[in-house]
Amino acid sequence: MIGTKSDSLVAKKHTIRTARDDNAAQRREHSKRHHQKLWLPDQPGAWAMALFPAIGGIVVGGVSWRNVWLTAAWTLCYCFQFSAARWLGVRAHEAKDVRKRHSTIYFVPAAVYLIITAIVGIPVFVFAPKLLWWIPAYAVLAVLSFWAAWKRSERTLWGNAVAVIAAGGMALLSASLGSRFFVPAAPHERFTSRLSPVLAPNSAAATDPNSPAAVAVYQSNPLPGPHSAGLAQYYFSSPLLPKAGVIAALAFILTEYASVLFVKTMIREHGHVGYYALSIGYHVLLVALGFTSPTLLRAASGLALPRSTFASTLLWGVPTVILLLRATIFPLTHKRMKPVHIGMIEAATSVMNLVVIALVLI
Template sequence: MVETMNQGPEKDTASDNSSHASAVGGTTIAKPPQSDRKPSGTRSNTLRRWIPNQPGAWAMALMPPLAGTLMGGVSWRNLLLLLAWVLCYCTEFTTARWLTSRMSKRFLPPVAAYAAVTAVFGLALLVTTPGLLRWVPLYMVLAALTFLAAWRRVERSWWNNLVSIIAACTLCLIAYSLGSGPQSQATHSPDVYFGCPPNPAVNCFSEGLFPAQAFPPVGLVATLIFAYTEFGSVLYVKSLVRERKHLWCTVASVVWNLMLTIGAALVLPEVGFWPLFAALILVIRAAALPAIARRHRIPIKQVGMVESIASLVVFLVTIGTAGPITSTLQGVGLFL
């Protein structure tokens, strides 16, 4: 299980150059001599090789599986899944950096350490929950695409953003299916084996490769909400950073979030105001901040702060309303 979330909120390439030169009163200040700069072997630089340092990326990677864990009911299985996912994210981060550096030896120690620990917890998860093997092919493909993007140094490309979203949001569905709620509702199979009880449809293959129990409706709805809003987050951040000179990206961001607002308004009578409230926050920030940025450049940290708040709102509203939204959809013939 590997993904690339190191773009979110992504750093502006122009702002990266500000550490080398800045303009004050029209005069460019050159970067200091090598002797005045911090040596590359400082503790700070060492920590950066080991610990992913993008809070927005952490949020995008962890909120979907955490929401699935909380909604499905905390169990030792989804807690182990969450731990394995955190280790996978650290493995991905360090491996991508290692590949981007063309396999520089100084980036290898964290790769080896994280990969070893991830393998231990990942194998423990698969042994105790064999049904998760059904998801391994998907994550192998996503891992290959992630590392290809790192090798080609296009980690912030559109297609790699989609890889990141699929990897993180699918974990919401998986974590929900392993929760104490779905597990307690399952029946025992007469031919159980290690790892199958109490839900053979999820924990093994006695009822097929992809049984209905592996796609619980509430978990699936929450997954789709996270996937939709996280792609909207990508559009929004790019409209302020990498695509800020292209009006089409801002328009696409506003339209994408406006569609979410319309959907929230349609379920307002059955679900309540909170989904509409969250959607309004997203569409306002998608329209207002790019307009402000055309006159005054917004620092990337402020972009990240706004998006972190918006992501937290989506996280809380999804946990609270995914169930009622699912019931509403089932009422019109969906997710039967």
Template sequence: MALTPALAGMIIDGTNPTTIWLFAAWVLCYCVQFTAARWFKSRFAHRYAPPVAVYTVLLAAVGLPFVIIHPTTLWWAPLYAILATLSFVAAWLRRERTLWGNAVAILASCTMAIVVSSFGTHAANAQYPMLANGGLPAATVFFLTQFGSVLFVKTMIRERGKRGYLWASWIWHGALLAAAFGLWGLLGFGRLFSMPAIVCLWLLARAIAMPPIARRRSIKPIAVGLVEMMSSLSVFAAVLLTF
């Protein structure tokens, strides 16, 4: 889920060596954040320091030359500095699984669809590449569906049985389905069921059907994870086919 937005951004507006390079740098950014967050959460336990150091060196080796050649990337530095700080604060407070902690991580990963696509082959010829590509709508779809995934997973595991989370998940996914039908109509397509609408229908169905089942019988977290992996891949396919 953390990498699919950037991967979609790389594909949507034309893959080239620059987008592949940036995608590789983002993978290393994710590795640095993942290991550093655990380092902060453990109050700087020694066992987490080596992977943080290794990934940081690799990121510097891959990322610094990219920034030197493409200095416009630094326009995104303030946003990601804020998101990284919030991420590490959440890890230090051991609150990375809260809604705001999840939202920070999702926003960071989904925004990469815009960043990567702005260097795509098709966007490179536009006057305003940040806006003249499919990265922005793709990032929006990824953010909305991934935050919905957070709500759904909480109804299955950490917040199972809590009506507030259950209703929040149902309302969120219902709104996504309504938006998918509305967007398809605004785009001028006549077919009732678009790929985004079908995917959103599936997301709503699993959000409604699975929590009651989990209350009657135990569903292992790995099963929930497999369902969300399938859901994430479905959203990824819908984004590529739509934008």
């Protein structure tokens, strides 16, 4: 009898100890996940939307150390924006006692990311100074993004549009620094590097772009500019606005905003007739654009796609139909899908968009 009671007591103590250990493990795991969420965005779909345009720009423009470096800096910038937006949201809306505690928690990652982003990002502008032309545009987008965070309007249509434009524009910046489009800063170097295949291999102009012979060739044959060509042709052929980069940026912006509307009809606005109609209408316009863009671009002077009109039409038109079917069918489910499943659908279509945009432009 005594032995039975003793065994029962030991079993109870073991059960209590096991429960305590399990609770402690759960608390440690929860603390670890919470710490990770402070430093890293926890939405795979958001990562894809932020980084795929920059990666697409690398593919379209050609891999170079400049656009890889730019993409790394952009990744850090995205992490900074994520942390800073949460800090601003807490500062603006939490109660005073909660604000003081949470403000410090969110401020540290934002400050660290800001410093690291500056360290990594500033050299990009040193080695590619023409990127400085984009600072005003991205400064405006940053102000709007942080204003949306302060007002807790990041999930609104205009707040999402700001994020999509900023991410999509990276396709253009990344492509402009690629091996296909980036050229040296000195004008006579640009000229001789483009003409080097047709110059005499052993000539001074071909071997040394800084030589008097190279400078003389450049001065006697200046590069095309607004004085000798249409403005559209001149600027779209410049390193800042490579044709393929512009088209890639527009394609990413349009398809990513379609994803924004689709996700809204699946989660926050599931069952909302107005948002569903808006999403379907946008996707129908996207389909029309997908099938007509190659013809329109070929008709525009100097903006023809590398592939044939028929091939480009199929490559862009068919995927937009897939996006339309996605936006039409999935939101009609009576039961909301789990976010992880929606994320899987988004990941698949994001990869499809990246591959298709690259195939059309290279």
